Amino acid sequence: MFRIAVLFISGIVVQELGQFNSFLVLSVWLGLLILLLFTTIEKTKSFRFHKLISFQLYGLFFIGGMLALGSSSPGFYKNYFTTHFLSGDQIIARVVEVNKGQNNFDKALLGVEQIVNRSSIKNVDGELLSFVEKGENQLKVGEVVVCRPNLSKILNKGNPGEFDAERYWKTKGISNMVFIRNNEYLTLTQHTTKEPFFDRLRAYLKNELTTNLSPDASGLAVALSLGDKGGLSQEVRENFSNAGAMHVLAVSGLHVGILLGIVQWIFFQIKLLRKRNTYVLCAIVILWFFALLTGLAPSVFRATVMFSVLGFGQLLGKRFFSLNALLVSAFFLLLLDAKILFDIGFQLSYLALLGITFFFQPISNLWVIKNKWLNKLWEGTALGLAAQIGTIPISLYYFHQFPNYFMLTNLGLILVSGIALGSVLLFFVTSKIPLLSDVLAQGMELIFSSMKWFVHGIDQLPFSVARGFSLDLWQVILAYGAILFLVFAYRKQKIRVWYFSLVAVLLCAVQFLYVRQTSEFKDEIIVFNSSSPLILWKKSGRNYFFHSTEDRNEMKKLDFIISSYEKKYGGISSFVHVEEESLIELKREKKVVFSIEQTASSLHVHAIQESIVIPLKNDFVNRYNEKIVAGVWTKSLREDDVIELKNGAVRL
Secondary structure, X not given: XXXXXXXXXXXHHHHHHHOOOHHHHHHHHHHHHHHHHHHHHOOOOOHHXXXXXXXXXXXXXXXXXXXXXXXXXXXXXXXXXXXXXXXXXXXXXXXXXXXXXXXXXXXXXXXXXXXXXXXXXXXXXXXXEEEEEOOOOOOOXXXXXEEOOOOEEOOOOOOOOOOOHHHHHHOOOOOEEEEEOHHHEEEEEOOOOOOOHHHHHHHHHHHHHHHHOOHHHHHHHHHHHHOOOOOOOHHHHHHHXXXXXXXXXXXXXXXXXXXXXXHHHHHHOOHHHHHHHHHHHHHHXXXXXXXXXXXXXXXXXXXXXXXXXXXXXXXXXXXXXXXXXXXXXXXXXXXXXXXXXXXXXXXXXHHHHHHHHHHHHHHHOOOOOOOHHHHHHHHHXXXXXXXXXXXXXXXXXXXXXXXXXXXXHHHHHHHHHHHHHHHHHHHHHHOOOHHHHHHHHHHHHHHHHHHHHHHHHHHHOXXXXXXXXXXXXXXXXXXXXXXXXXXXXXXXXXXXHXXXXXXXXXXXXXXXXXXXXXXXXXXXXXXXXXXXXXXXEEEOOEEEEEEXXXXXXXXXXXXXXHHHXXXXXXXXXXXXXXXXXXXXXXXXXXXXXXXXXXXXXXXXEEEOOEEEEEEOXXXXXXXXXXXXXXXXXXXXXXXXXXXXXXXXXXXX
16 A cells, blocks of 8 residues: 555656646556556466566556546646636636635635626536625525626735745635626525535534634634634634644644544443444544534545544554555545645645654653553653654745744643533533533633633743744655654664664754754845835844835735745844835835945935935834834836836845
8 A cells, every 4th residue: 555655646746747738648547557457368477477567557556646636637627617718708606615804805616617608608617716895795605696707817926935825726726716896796596595404503503602602712612613713813823823733723633533532432431332343433423424514624524534544444453543544545535636635734634644653652652651641641742742743844844933832732732622622512412401501611611711821821932933944845855754764764673774864854953943044044135025015124133124004904914924924034023114105106016116224223225315214223113003214215216226026026
């Protein structure tokens, strides 16, 4: 299974890098299949013959990986809507998903079903990312709408450290987006009054939680149990992110694993179900019920498939965290949709479980504790540490920060999450029993308040987060190569090789720290690609952000850009408000003209001929609150000073 998985995944990666013609790949795969059939018909017992069949099978799996990715790409099928859509055409689409936005637009996924023009109606498929203006009539899942969209490609703004939205949506098979005003679409059919059972049940349970708990507690409870993070405040999100606990807020492998453990323990207490391990099958059934209850989100479906395969492996007498069981579940998911190989959640889930598979037992064996409960505590710590080893390189690559107190966070949340999820499930069962439900609601309030307080306390500790890990992909690959080398040496009991691989891992860690140091203390000037002017001057670990807006919505947009930069490149930030109108005029043409120089006690910002002197302060300037400079920037331009921002931010 290891060889099959490696070959299949290698094929997917080669197809992603090479972008080979999918129909050519299909022809090669069919040719190999026919060749294998002819080869197996021959009756011979020679060793070379069997070796030839093995190579043909390996080729089938490798080319199969290429074919799986090619066939899952939007352009593979001729009826994908973008191949038929022309400007001015109308589309008829069904609402697949709706998420409330924090600004004036809600985000919706539209499943395009037909394209309508003056001469024909064409049946098509594919999904379209849509931002729909808020109004009295909100879109609902299941509705069919018609509109005349102005399609645009999903593109990144090109600012350093920003989220790679283009690649994120590509892994979901979506490459186009549209903004739709309230008066630019019509609803053809309303959503059915009788919603599907699981949708109605999910809405009912969510209402029970929000009614009986405070906003913060209910937001955490709904996120933990139903996977809906819409009720979480920005402060709670930031605290969990900085503490390295964001996985607790997204229903995924952690929650499914905790639920499986709770349900298995409950069913194990029933003697009738204990026979022939029937309790495992019952737990898997409950697992799929939970997955359907959460809307069968991709992360939940992935985790449920993974733990179901692990559970069946347990029935066959295998260890729960079996490498073959993990690879079987990954292979099955990749067959269904090869694009998920590039999904961040998929990578983190499987790398965490691979880390547990390889490192949990060696770490756990380092300290043998006779006390039962202390041993459980140590095993939980070892579990979190093993999972972290598997995900550190890829987490630094994607998120550019490392929670320094992750062991403390994971240990506390593993204990609290199990109790919290168990209490929510018990509340769901007893919500109609007046006295008992009230007592449980008070207990849940205490549990989730404690969780919030615990994570907030971790975030407030000094040096809680290390930022600035701007790693390249080759550095991540080298790190995983060193980790695999370490695993190989440990399993083969080769001491010298083990020491060599340990040194390789330490060198990778030193390289990560060096990258962080150099990215934080490099000197640069950046003009960001933003809706209102934003300029960074970075010097000796200090970030001076120059902006000129006081509009609250614009400030939120700038704050998002700034936070993304800080996370990837680090530094201590100060914020400078420059009162001027000419910069806004220039920004409309995507052009900014300026230069910056430093003296012993001040900062000189030159805009062509005029300059602004900014006194350097030792204390931090509160974000957007204090204006430490006022002045006017000239509109006059010289050709050699123009900075074009059409394709993203510009570094100087």
